Amino acid sequence: MTKEPEAREAAALPLRERKKRAMRQRISDVATGLFLADGFDDVTVADVARAAEVSVMTVFNYFPRKEDLFLDRTPQAIELFTGAVRLRGPNESPLGALRHLALELIDQRHPLSAVDDDFPAFWRIVIASPALRARAREAVEEVEDALARALAETDSGSADPAFAAALIVAAYRSAYVTTARRLLAGEAAEALVDDHRTRVCATFDALEAALR
Known part of the structure; x- marks a missing residue:
C-alpha cells in the first residue's frame, strides 16, 4: 500500500x-x-x-x-482537495485530479474515504452532539469555499468556480454519506469497498457530464 x-x-x-x-x-x-x-x-x-x-x-x-x-480533519481535507487541483498534471482536469485523489483515499481506507470499520463509533458521537453536527456543516462549507478558490485560480474552464465547487462537494458528500449510513446500519467496511468505489466513479462521471 x-x-x-x-x-x-x-x-x-x-x-x-x-x-x-x-x-x-x-x-x-x-x-x-x-x-x-x-x-x-x-x-x-x-x-x-x-x-x-x-x-x-x-x-x-x-x-x-x-x-x-474531534473534527480535526478539516484542514487536511482542504489541503488534499485544493492540492489535487493546484498540483495536477498539465493535461489533467480538476475533476480528473479529484477523482484520482478520491480513489486513492479509498485504497488507503483514509478517514475521508468513508470505508473503515472504525467510522461508525466516530459518527455516532457526531450525531449525538448538536455542536459537532453544526461544526461538521461548517467544515463542509469551508472545504467548498477553499475548493472554489483553487478552481478559480487554476481552471480556465467555463464552469463558474463557486457552482462547480458546490456541486463537487455535494456529490462527494452524497457518496460518502450513503456508505456511512450502511456502516452505521452494521455492514462491514470491506464488504462495501467495491460498491463505494463504483458509486464514487459514477459520481465523478455525472460531474463530468454536468460541468462539461
Missing part, C-alpha cells in the same frame, strides 16, 4: 513543522480517546489538556474550538 498523501507531504516538511504536526495529532488522538470513552459533552478542554500533558492554552493554539479536537 502506498503512503498516505499527507505522509508523503510531511516527509518533505522542515523539522519544526513536523514537530508541530506531531503535537497536533497527539492532542487530537488523546481527545478522541476521551470523547469515545466518556462522550463529547462530558469531556472538557481542560480534561484533554491534562491527559495530553499540555496546557489548555496549548490545546487552543492548535484547535480554536473544542469541536475541532
Whole structure:
C-alpha cells in the first residue's frame, strides 16, 4: 500500500513543522480517546489538556474550538482537495485530479474515504452532539469555499468556480454519506469497498457530464 498523501507531504516538511504536526495529532488522538470513552459533552478542554500533558492554552493554539479536537480533519481535507487541483498534471482536469485523489483515499481506507470499520463509533458521537453536527456543516462549507478558490485560480474552464465547487462537494458528500449510513446500519467496511468505489466513479462521471 502506498503512503498516505499527507505522509508523503510531511516527509518533505522542515523539522519544526513536523514537530508541530506531531503535537497536533497527539492532542487530537488523546481527545478522541476521551470523547469515545466518556462522550463529547462530558469531556472538557481542560480534561484533554491534562491527559495530553499540555496546557489548555496549548490545546487552543492548535484547535480554536473544542469541536475541532474531534473534527480535526478539516484542514487536511482542504489541503488534499485544493492540492489535487493546484498540483495536477498539465493535461489533467480538476475533476480528473479529484477523482484520482478520491480513489486513492479509498485504497488507503483514509478517514475521508468513508470505508473503515472504525467510522461508525466516530459518527455516532457526531450525531449525538448538536455542536459537532453544526461544526461538521461548517467544515463542509469551508472545504467548498477553499475548493472554489483553487478552481478559480487554476481552471480556465467555463464552469463558474463557486457552482462547480458546490456541486463537487455535494456529490462527494452524497457518496460518502450513503456508505456511512450502511456502516452505521452494521455492514462491514470491506464488504462495501467495491460498491463505494463504483458509486464514487459514477459520481465523478455525472460531474463530468454536468460541468462539461
